Each structure stands twice: as C-alpha cells, then as structure tokens.
Amino acid sequence: MSKEILKKSEVFYEVYERKPGADKLTTTYCPGCGHGIIHKMIAEALEDFGVQDRTIFISPVGCSVFAYYYFHTGNVQVAHGRAPAVATGLKRANPDSIVISYQGDGDLAAIGGLEILHAANRGEGFTVIFVNNAIYGMTGGQMAPTTLIGQTTMTTPRGRDPVNDGYPIRMSEIIATLEAPVYVERVMLSDSKEIMKARAAIRKALKVQIEKNGFAFVEILSPCPSGWKMTPSQAKRWVADVLSKYFPVGVKKDISAEFEGRKKEVKKVSKEEIAKILGIVEAEEVDKRVNKYVDKDVSEEIKVAGFGGQGVLSLGITLAYMGMKHGYKVSWLPSYGPEMRGGTANCHVKISKGSIGSPVVSYPTLLIAMNRPSLDRFENDVVSGGIIVYDNSLIDREPVRSDVTVIPIPATKIADEIGSTKIANMVVVGAIVKYLDLMSVEYIIDSIDQVIKSKKLADMNREAIRKGVEYMTTNYKLG
C-alpha cells in the first residue's frame, strides 16, 4: 500500500462500453456485494504486477458473468462450471498468459465440482478465485453446496437439512488434500483487516502463477446482501459471525517456497503428424487444376439441410475439405437433432478467400435444401441475391422468394438411377461446384476418396459428381 493515490485501476475499462443501457460507469452488482471488492483487488494486483496485457480473465455463469464488461484484459465467458477446463486449454496453449478462473460456489462446487478437482489435481498453472457466498446469487437465491445447515434459501425454505440436502462442502480443505496445488487459502470479506488479508492472498496466488506457473486457489467468503436478504452491513457481519465458523479462514496448504515451478511446455504436433493421425493423404505437390483458383475472390456462406441420413453433413464436409485443398479458408459446423437418422440435420459451411471470424451461418448466400422441411425452415434466411438449390425430386413446392436465384436439381432421382439414393449429396456437390465455378471438378472427382472413405461408394460418388456437373451443363449452358 505504498501508492499515494488509490483510484480506479487501469485494468478496468474507463467506460463499460459493453454494458447495455445508459449507465456505463457502474457494475451490475448489488450494493454491498463482495464481487466488486474482489474485482478491485484483482485489478489492482494485475496492474501492480504489470501483467494486464497477458491476462485472460474467465467469467463464469453467475452474477459475475459480465466481468468482461469491466476487465480490460483478455476475456472468455464460459459455460457453467467449465472455467477450469477452459483455463487449462488457455494456459497450455499460451503458457505465458496469466489465466484467472473466477468462479462462484454454485459454479465451482456444484455443476463444476469435478472440473475443479481435476484441474487442481493436475496442478494446472492458473489461479482460481473462488467466491463463496453460500448461495446462488444470480438465479435469485437458491441453495448452493456451500449453503449452511439451517440456512433458508429459495429452495430450502425450512432451512438446509442435511438429511435431504447433505452438508456444506469445504472446497478449500478438499483441494488442499491434493498433491499438486501449490497454495490454497480461505479468506473473508468481513472487516477491513480481513479484507486486507484477502488482498494479500489474491496477490500471493497470482504471484504463484506469475513466478512459478503453479496452481493456486483462493476461496473468499463474500457477502451477498440480496441473496441473504440482509443489509450490506449485516451481510459483512454474518460472514464473520456465522459463515466463517463453518468455513474457517486461513492457509490450507502452502508449498510455494519449496515448489520449483511447473514446466511450461507447449506440446507441438507437426503438420505431418496431424495429417497422419487424421489419415489425410497429403498431395505431393499442388495440383495445377487447383492453382487456377488461387486468386478467385470467394465468400460463400452455405447452409446444407435435410434429413439425417441424406448425407447433408458429408456434403458440407466435402465442400469445406475441397475448398481447403483449393487454398480457401473454410469452416464446417454440424448441427443435428438427437435423432441422428430420421431427424433433421444441417451444417454450416464457409468458404472464403479472407479469414473466417465465426463458423456460424445465419444468413446463407447459398441454401442447399434436400427436403421440404429444410426449405420451409431456411428459405427466408437466404440473403437477397443469394442462391437456393433444392432437390425437386423430393420437394413438392417451389421456393417463393423472387429476389434469389433458384436452382432445382432432381438429385435423389439422378442418384437413384446411378444405383443409390445415398449419393444424392454428391450430385449436388458436382452441380454447385460447376455452377459457381468454385473449384476444379476434375480435382474433386480424383480426390473424393480422401473425404468419403467408403471404398464401396467411391466409384458411385465419382459418377454422381459427374452427373451433377452434366445436369448443370445441359440445363444452364455453362462452359
């Protein structure tokens, strides 16, 4: 505390631009909430240690879900309880980053109970800030694993009863039994003396990460005046007088002095190894036919939809994979119902010269509808000036849109004539690649078995692609 001015840390945004509404200067927390105090101490430490630029703050699900409104650091907002898993990935991929897994008690001790145990057990080199307010704050005050015996909450109106609800879980003590954690301490936000101890613990935990890449865990007993139905003043006293009696504060484990540091290593897998693992046959040299497309300015956002079993996912994969082979940036994102076969399925494919920000296609430039429900569902999403390709051997209506190009293809009928309705998807591949002149048809025909592994279908697939091309050349006078 040597600074002469204590003011808002520069690790916070000056104005919370991401926060909706007119008030962009205050947090979303209730008056007297511990989250804000903890945020301030974390921000101050990051500023003092000069690590703001390499910090990634993980916002959990819970009242602190919007922490990324405030922290001017890297930010990831994760699914409920999954912060330690995401932190593991972030830290392993970027060992020099400073990763903070910030979690509530519902998040860390309930839905994410095992996530944290295993991350701690592996001794991952990130810092956990565990905000224990003995309740689910965000959802309106339900029982948490840390709710005290007898404590009334929305879901324990008669008080928590161990026979029905079990006992409050002391996470710090559990974590401290593990081999790998370097530093585990429980602190509380009651009076100013304890707040300064909490501040010291947060700083120490971050140091363990910064200096030794070790796993550190700080549990903070934190007031939730709204959830506890108390005034801020009552709440902070309840922390000391009641909560801390069950959850004693203090250092639970500290091997930081003797801990030599966790090795920082990024396991590098070479391109060749990846290709081998995935069974991708690398082409010896870039094919001349592919080369023709290097300068083509493509930006297609494609949605492929149909019944599960119609091959819509592999239609998408084929386009994306072949696009990649032509030097485009590509993405493929499947989306299917639990039924797998018989249900509906669709996938999102992007093929573009420029880089791709998100793999999600909400407004396709090209819709491939393989059945009627897909046409009904996605027709209106197609951008004006876009293309709708639909299988008119199965779909008994025409698209109604007049601001798009409509291309009917009797794909299933053509496929059936070749010998299997299953290869209707490849008829469409041939047709649209030809129509858009997106890639080399000959190249795709030669290398289709890199994507569709079934040897049985390989010849038929080639035939289907050819038929698709032929259909387009005869009906659309293409070159």
Next chain:
Amino acid sequence: MGDKKTKGHVVVNIEECKGCGLCVEACPVNVLYQSEKFNTRGYHYAQYKGDGCTGCGICFYSCPEPGAITVFKRWDKITEKRFCKNCDGERFVFTLEDKPGKYFCTACLKEV
C-alpha cells in the same frame, strides 16, 4: 477544498456510489457519512466531511464499486492548483508517474 493540515483526502464519485454504506462503517475516524440526498439512481451516496481523513485507504478497499472512491493518501503533498475546465474553476491537481506531463483535477479526477 480540503484542509491541507489533514494528511489524507477522499473523493466520492457521487454517480458511481450505490449507497451501500460500507465505507462509512469502515472508516476508523468517522469522516464519511451518507448524504440525505439521492444521486440520479436513487442512492444515498457517501460524502466526506471535508477534513480529518488520515489517508489510510480502508474505505477504498471496502467499497465494491471500482470508481466510486478515490483516496489521496498524501493530501498534504498536493499543493499545486490549476484551472479545471470540467469544474470550471481553480482546483488542486495531481500527477501520475505513468502519465508524465499531465495534470488531473482532484475534484473530478479528469485531466485539466
């Protein structure tokens, strides 16, 4: 504008205060109080009595809002006054190590 004989000084950013009262309760020398007035969001914001602050910083760490409280621990060292265009008047100003050549108003905390 603060008695220069007292060592510390507190500035409450009225609009960022949520009136929780934690700083008022935490101050060991009782120089903070909750205003009878409301801010625009309907909270009885905290106020500094004007002198007596020791600059201990306890209120800063008890306050949950990042920008609601600023504590000048060495108010006695702040002696220079400049014209602040935001406040439209002469105010004491402070400098920051990482922002050389810039002056900030101790009342509104903005650059003068």
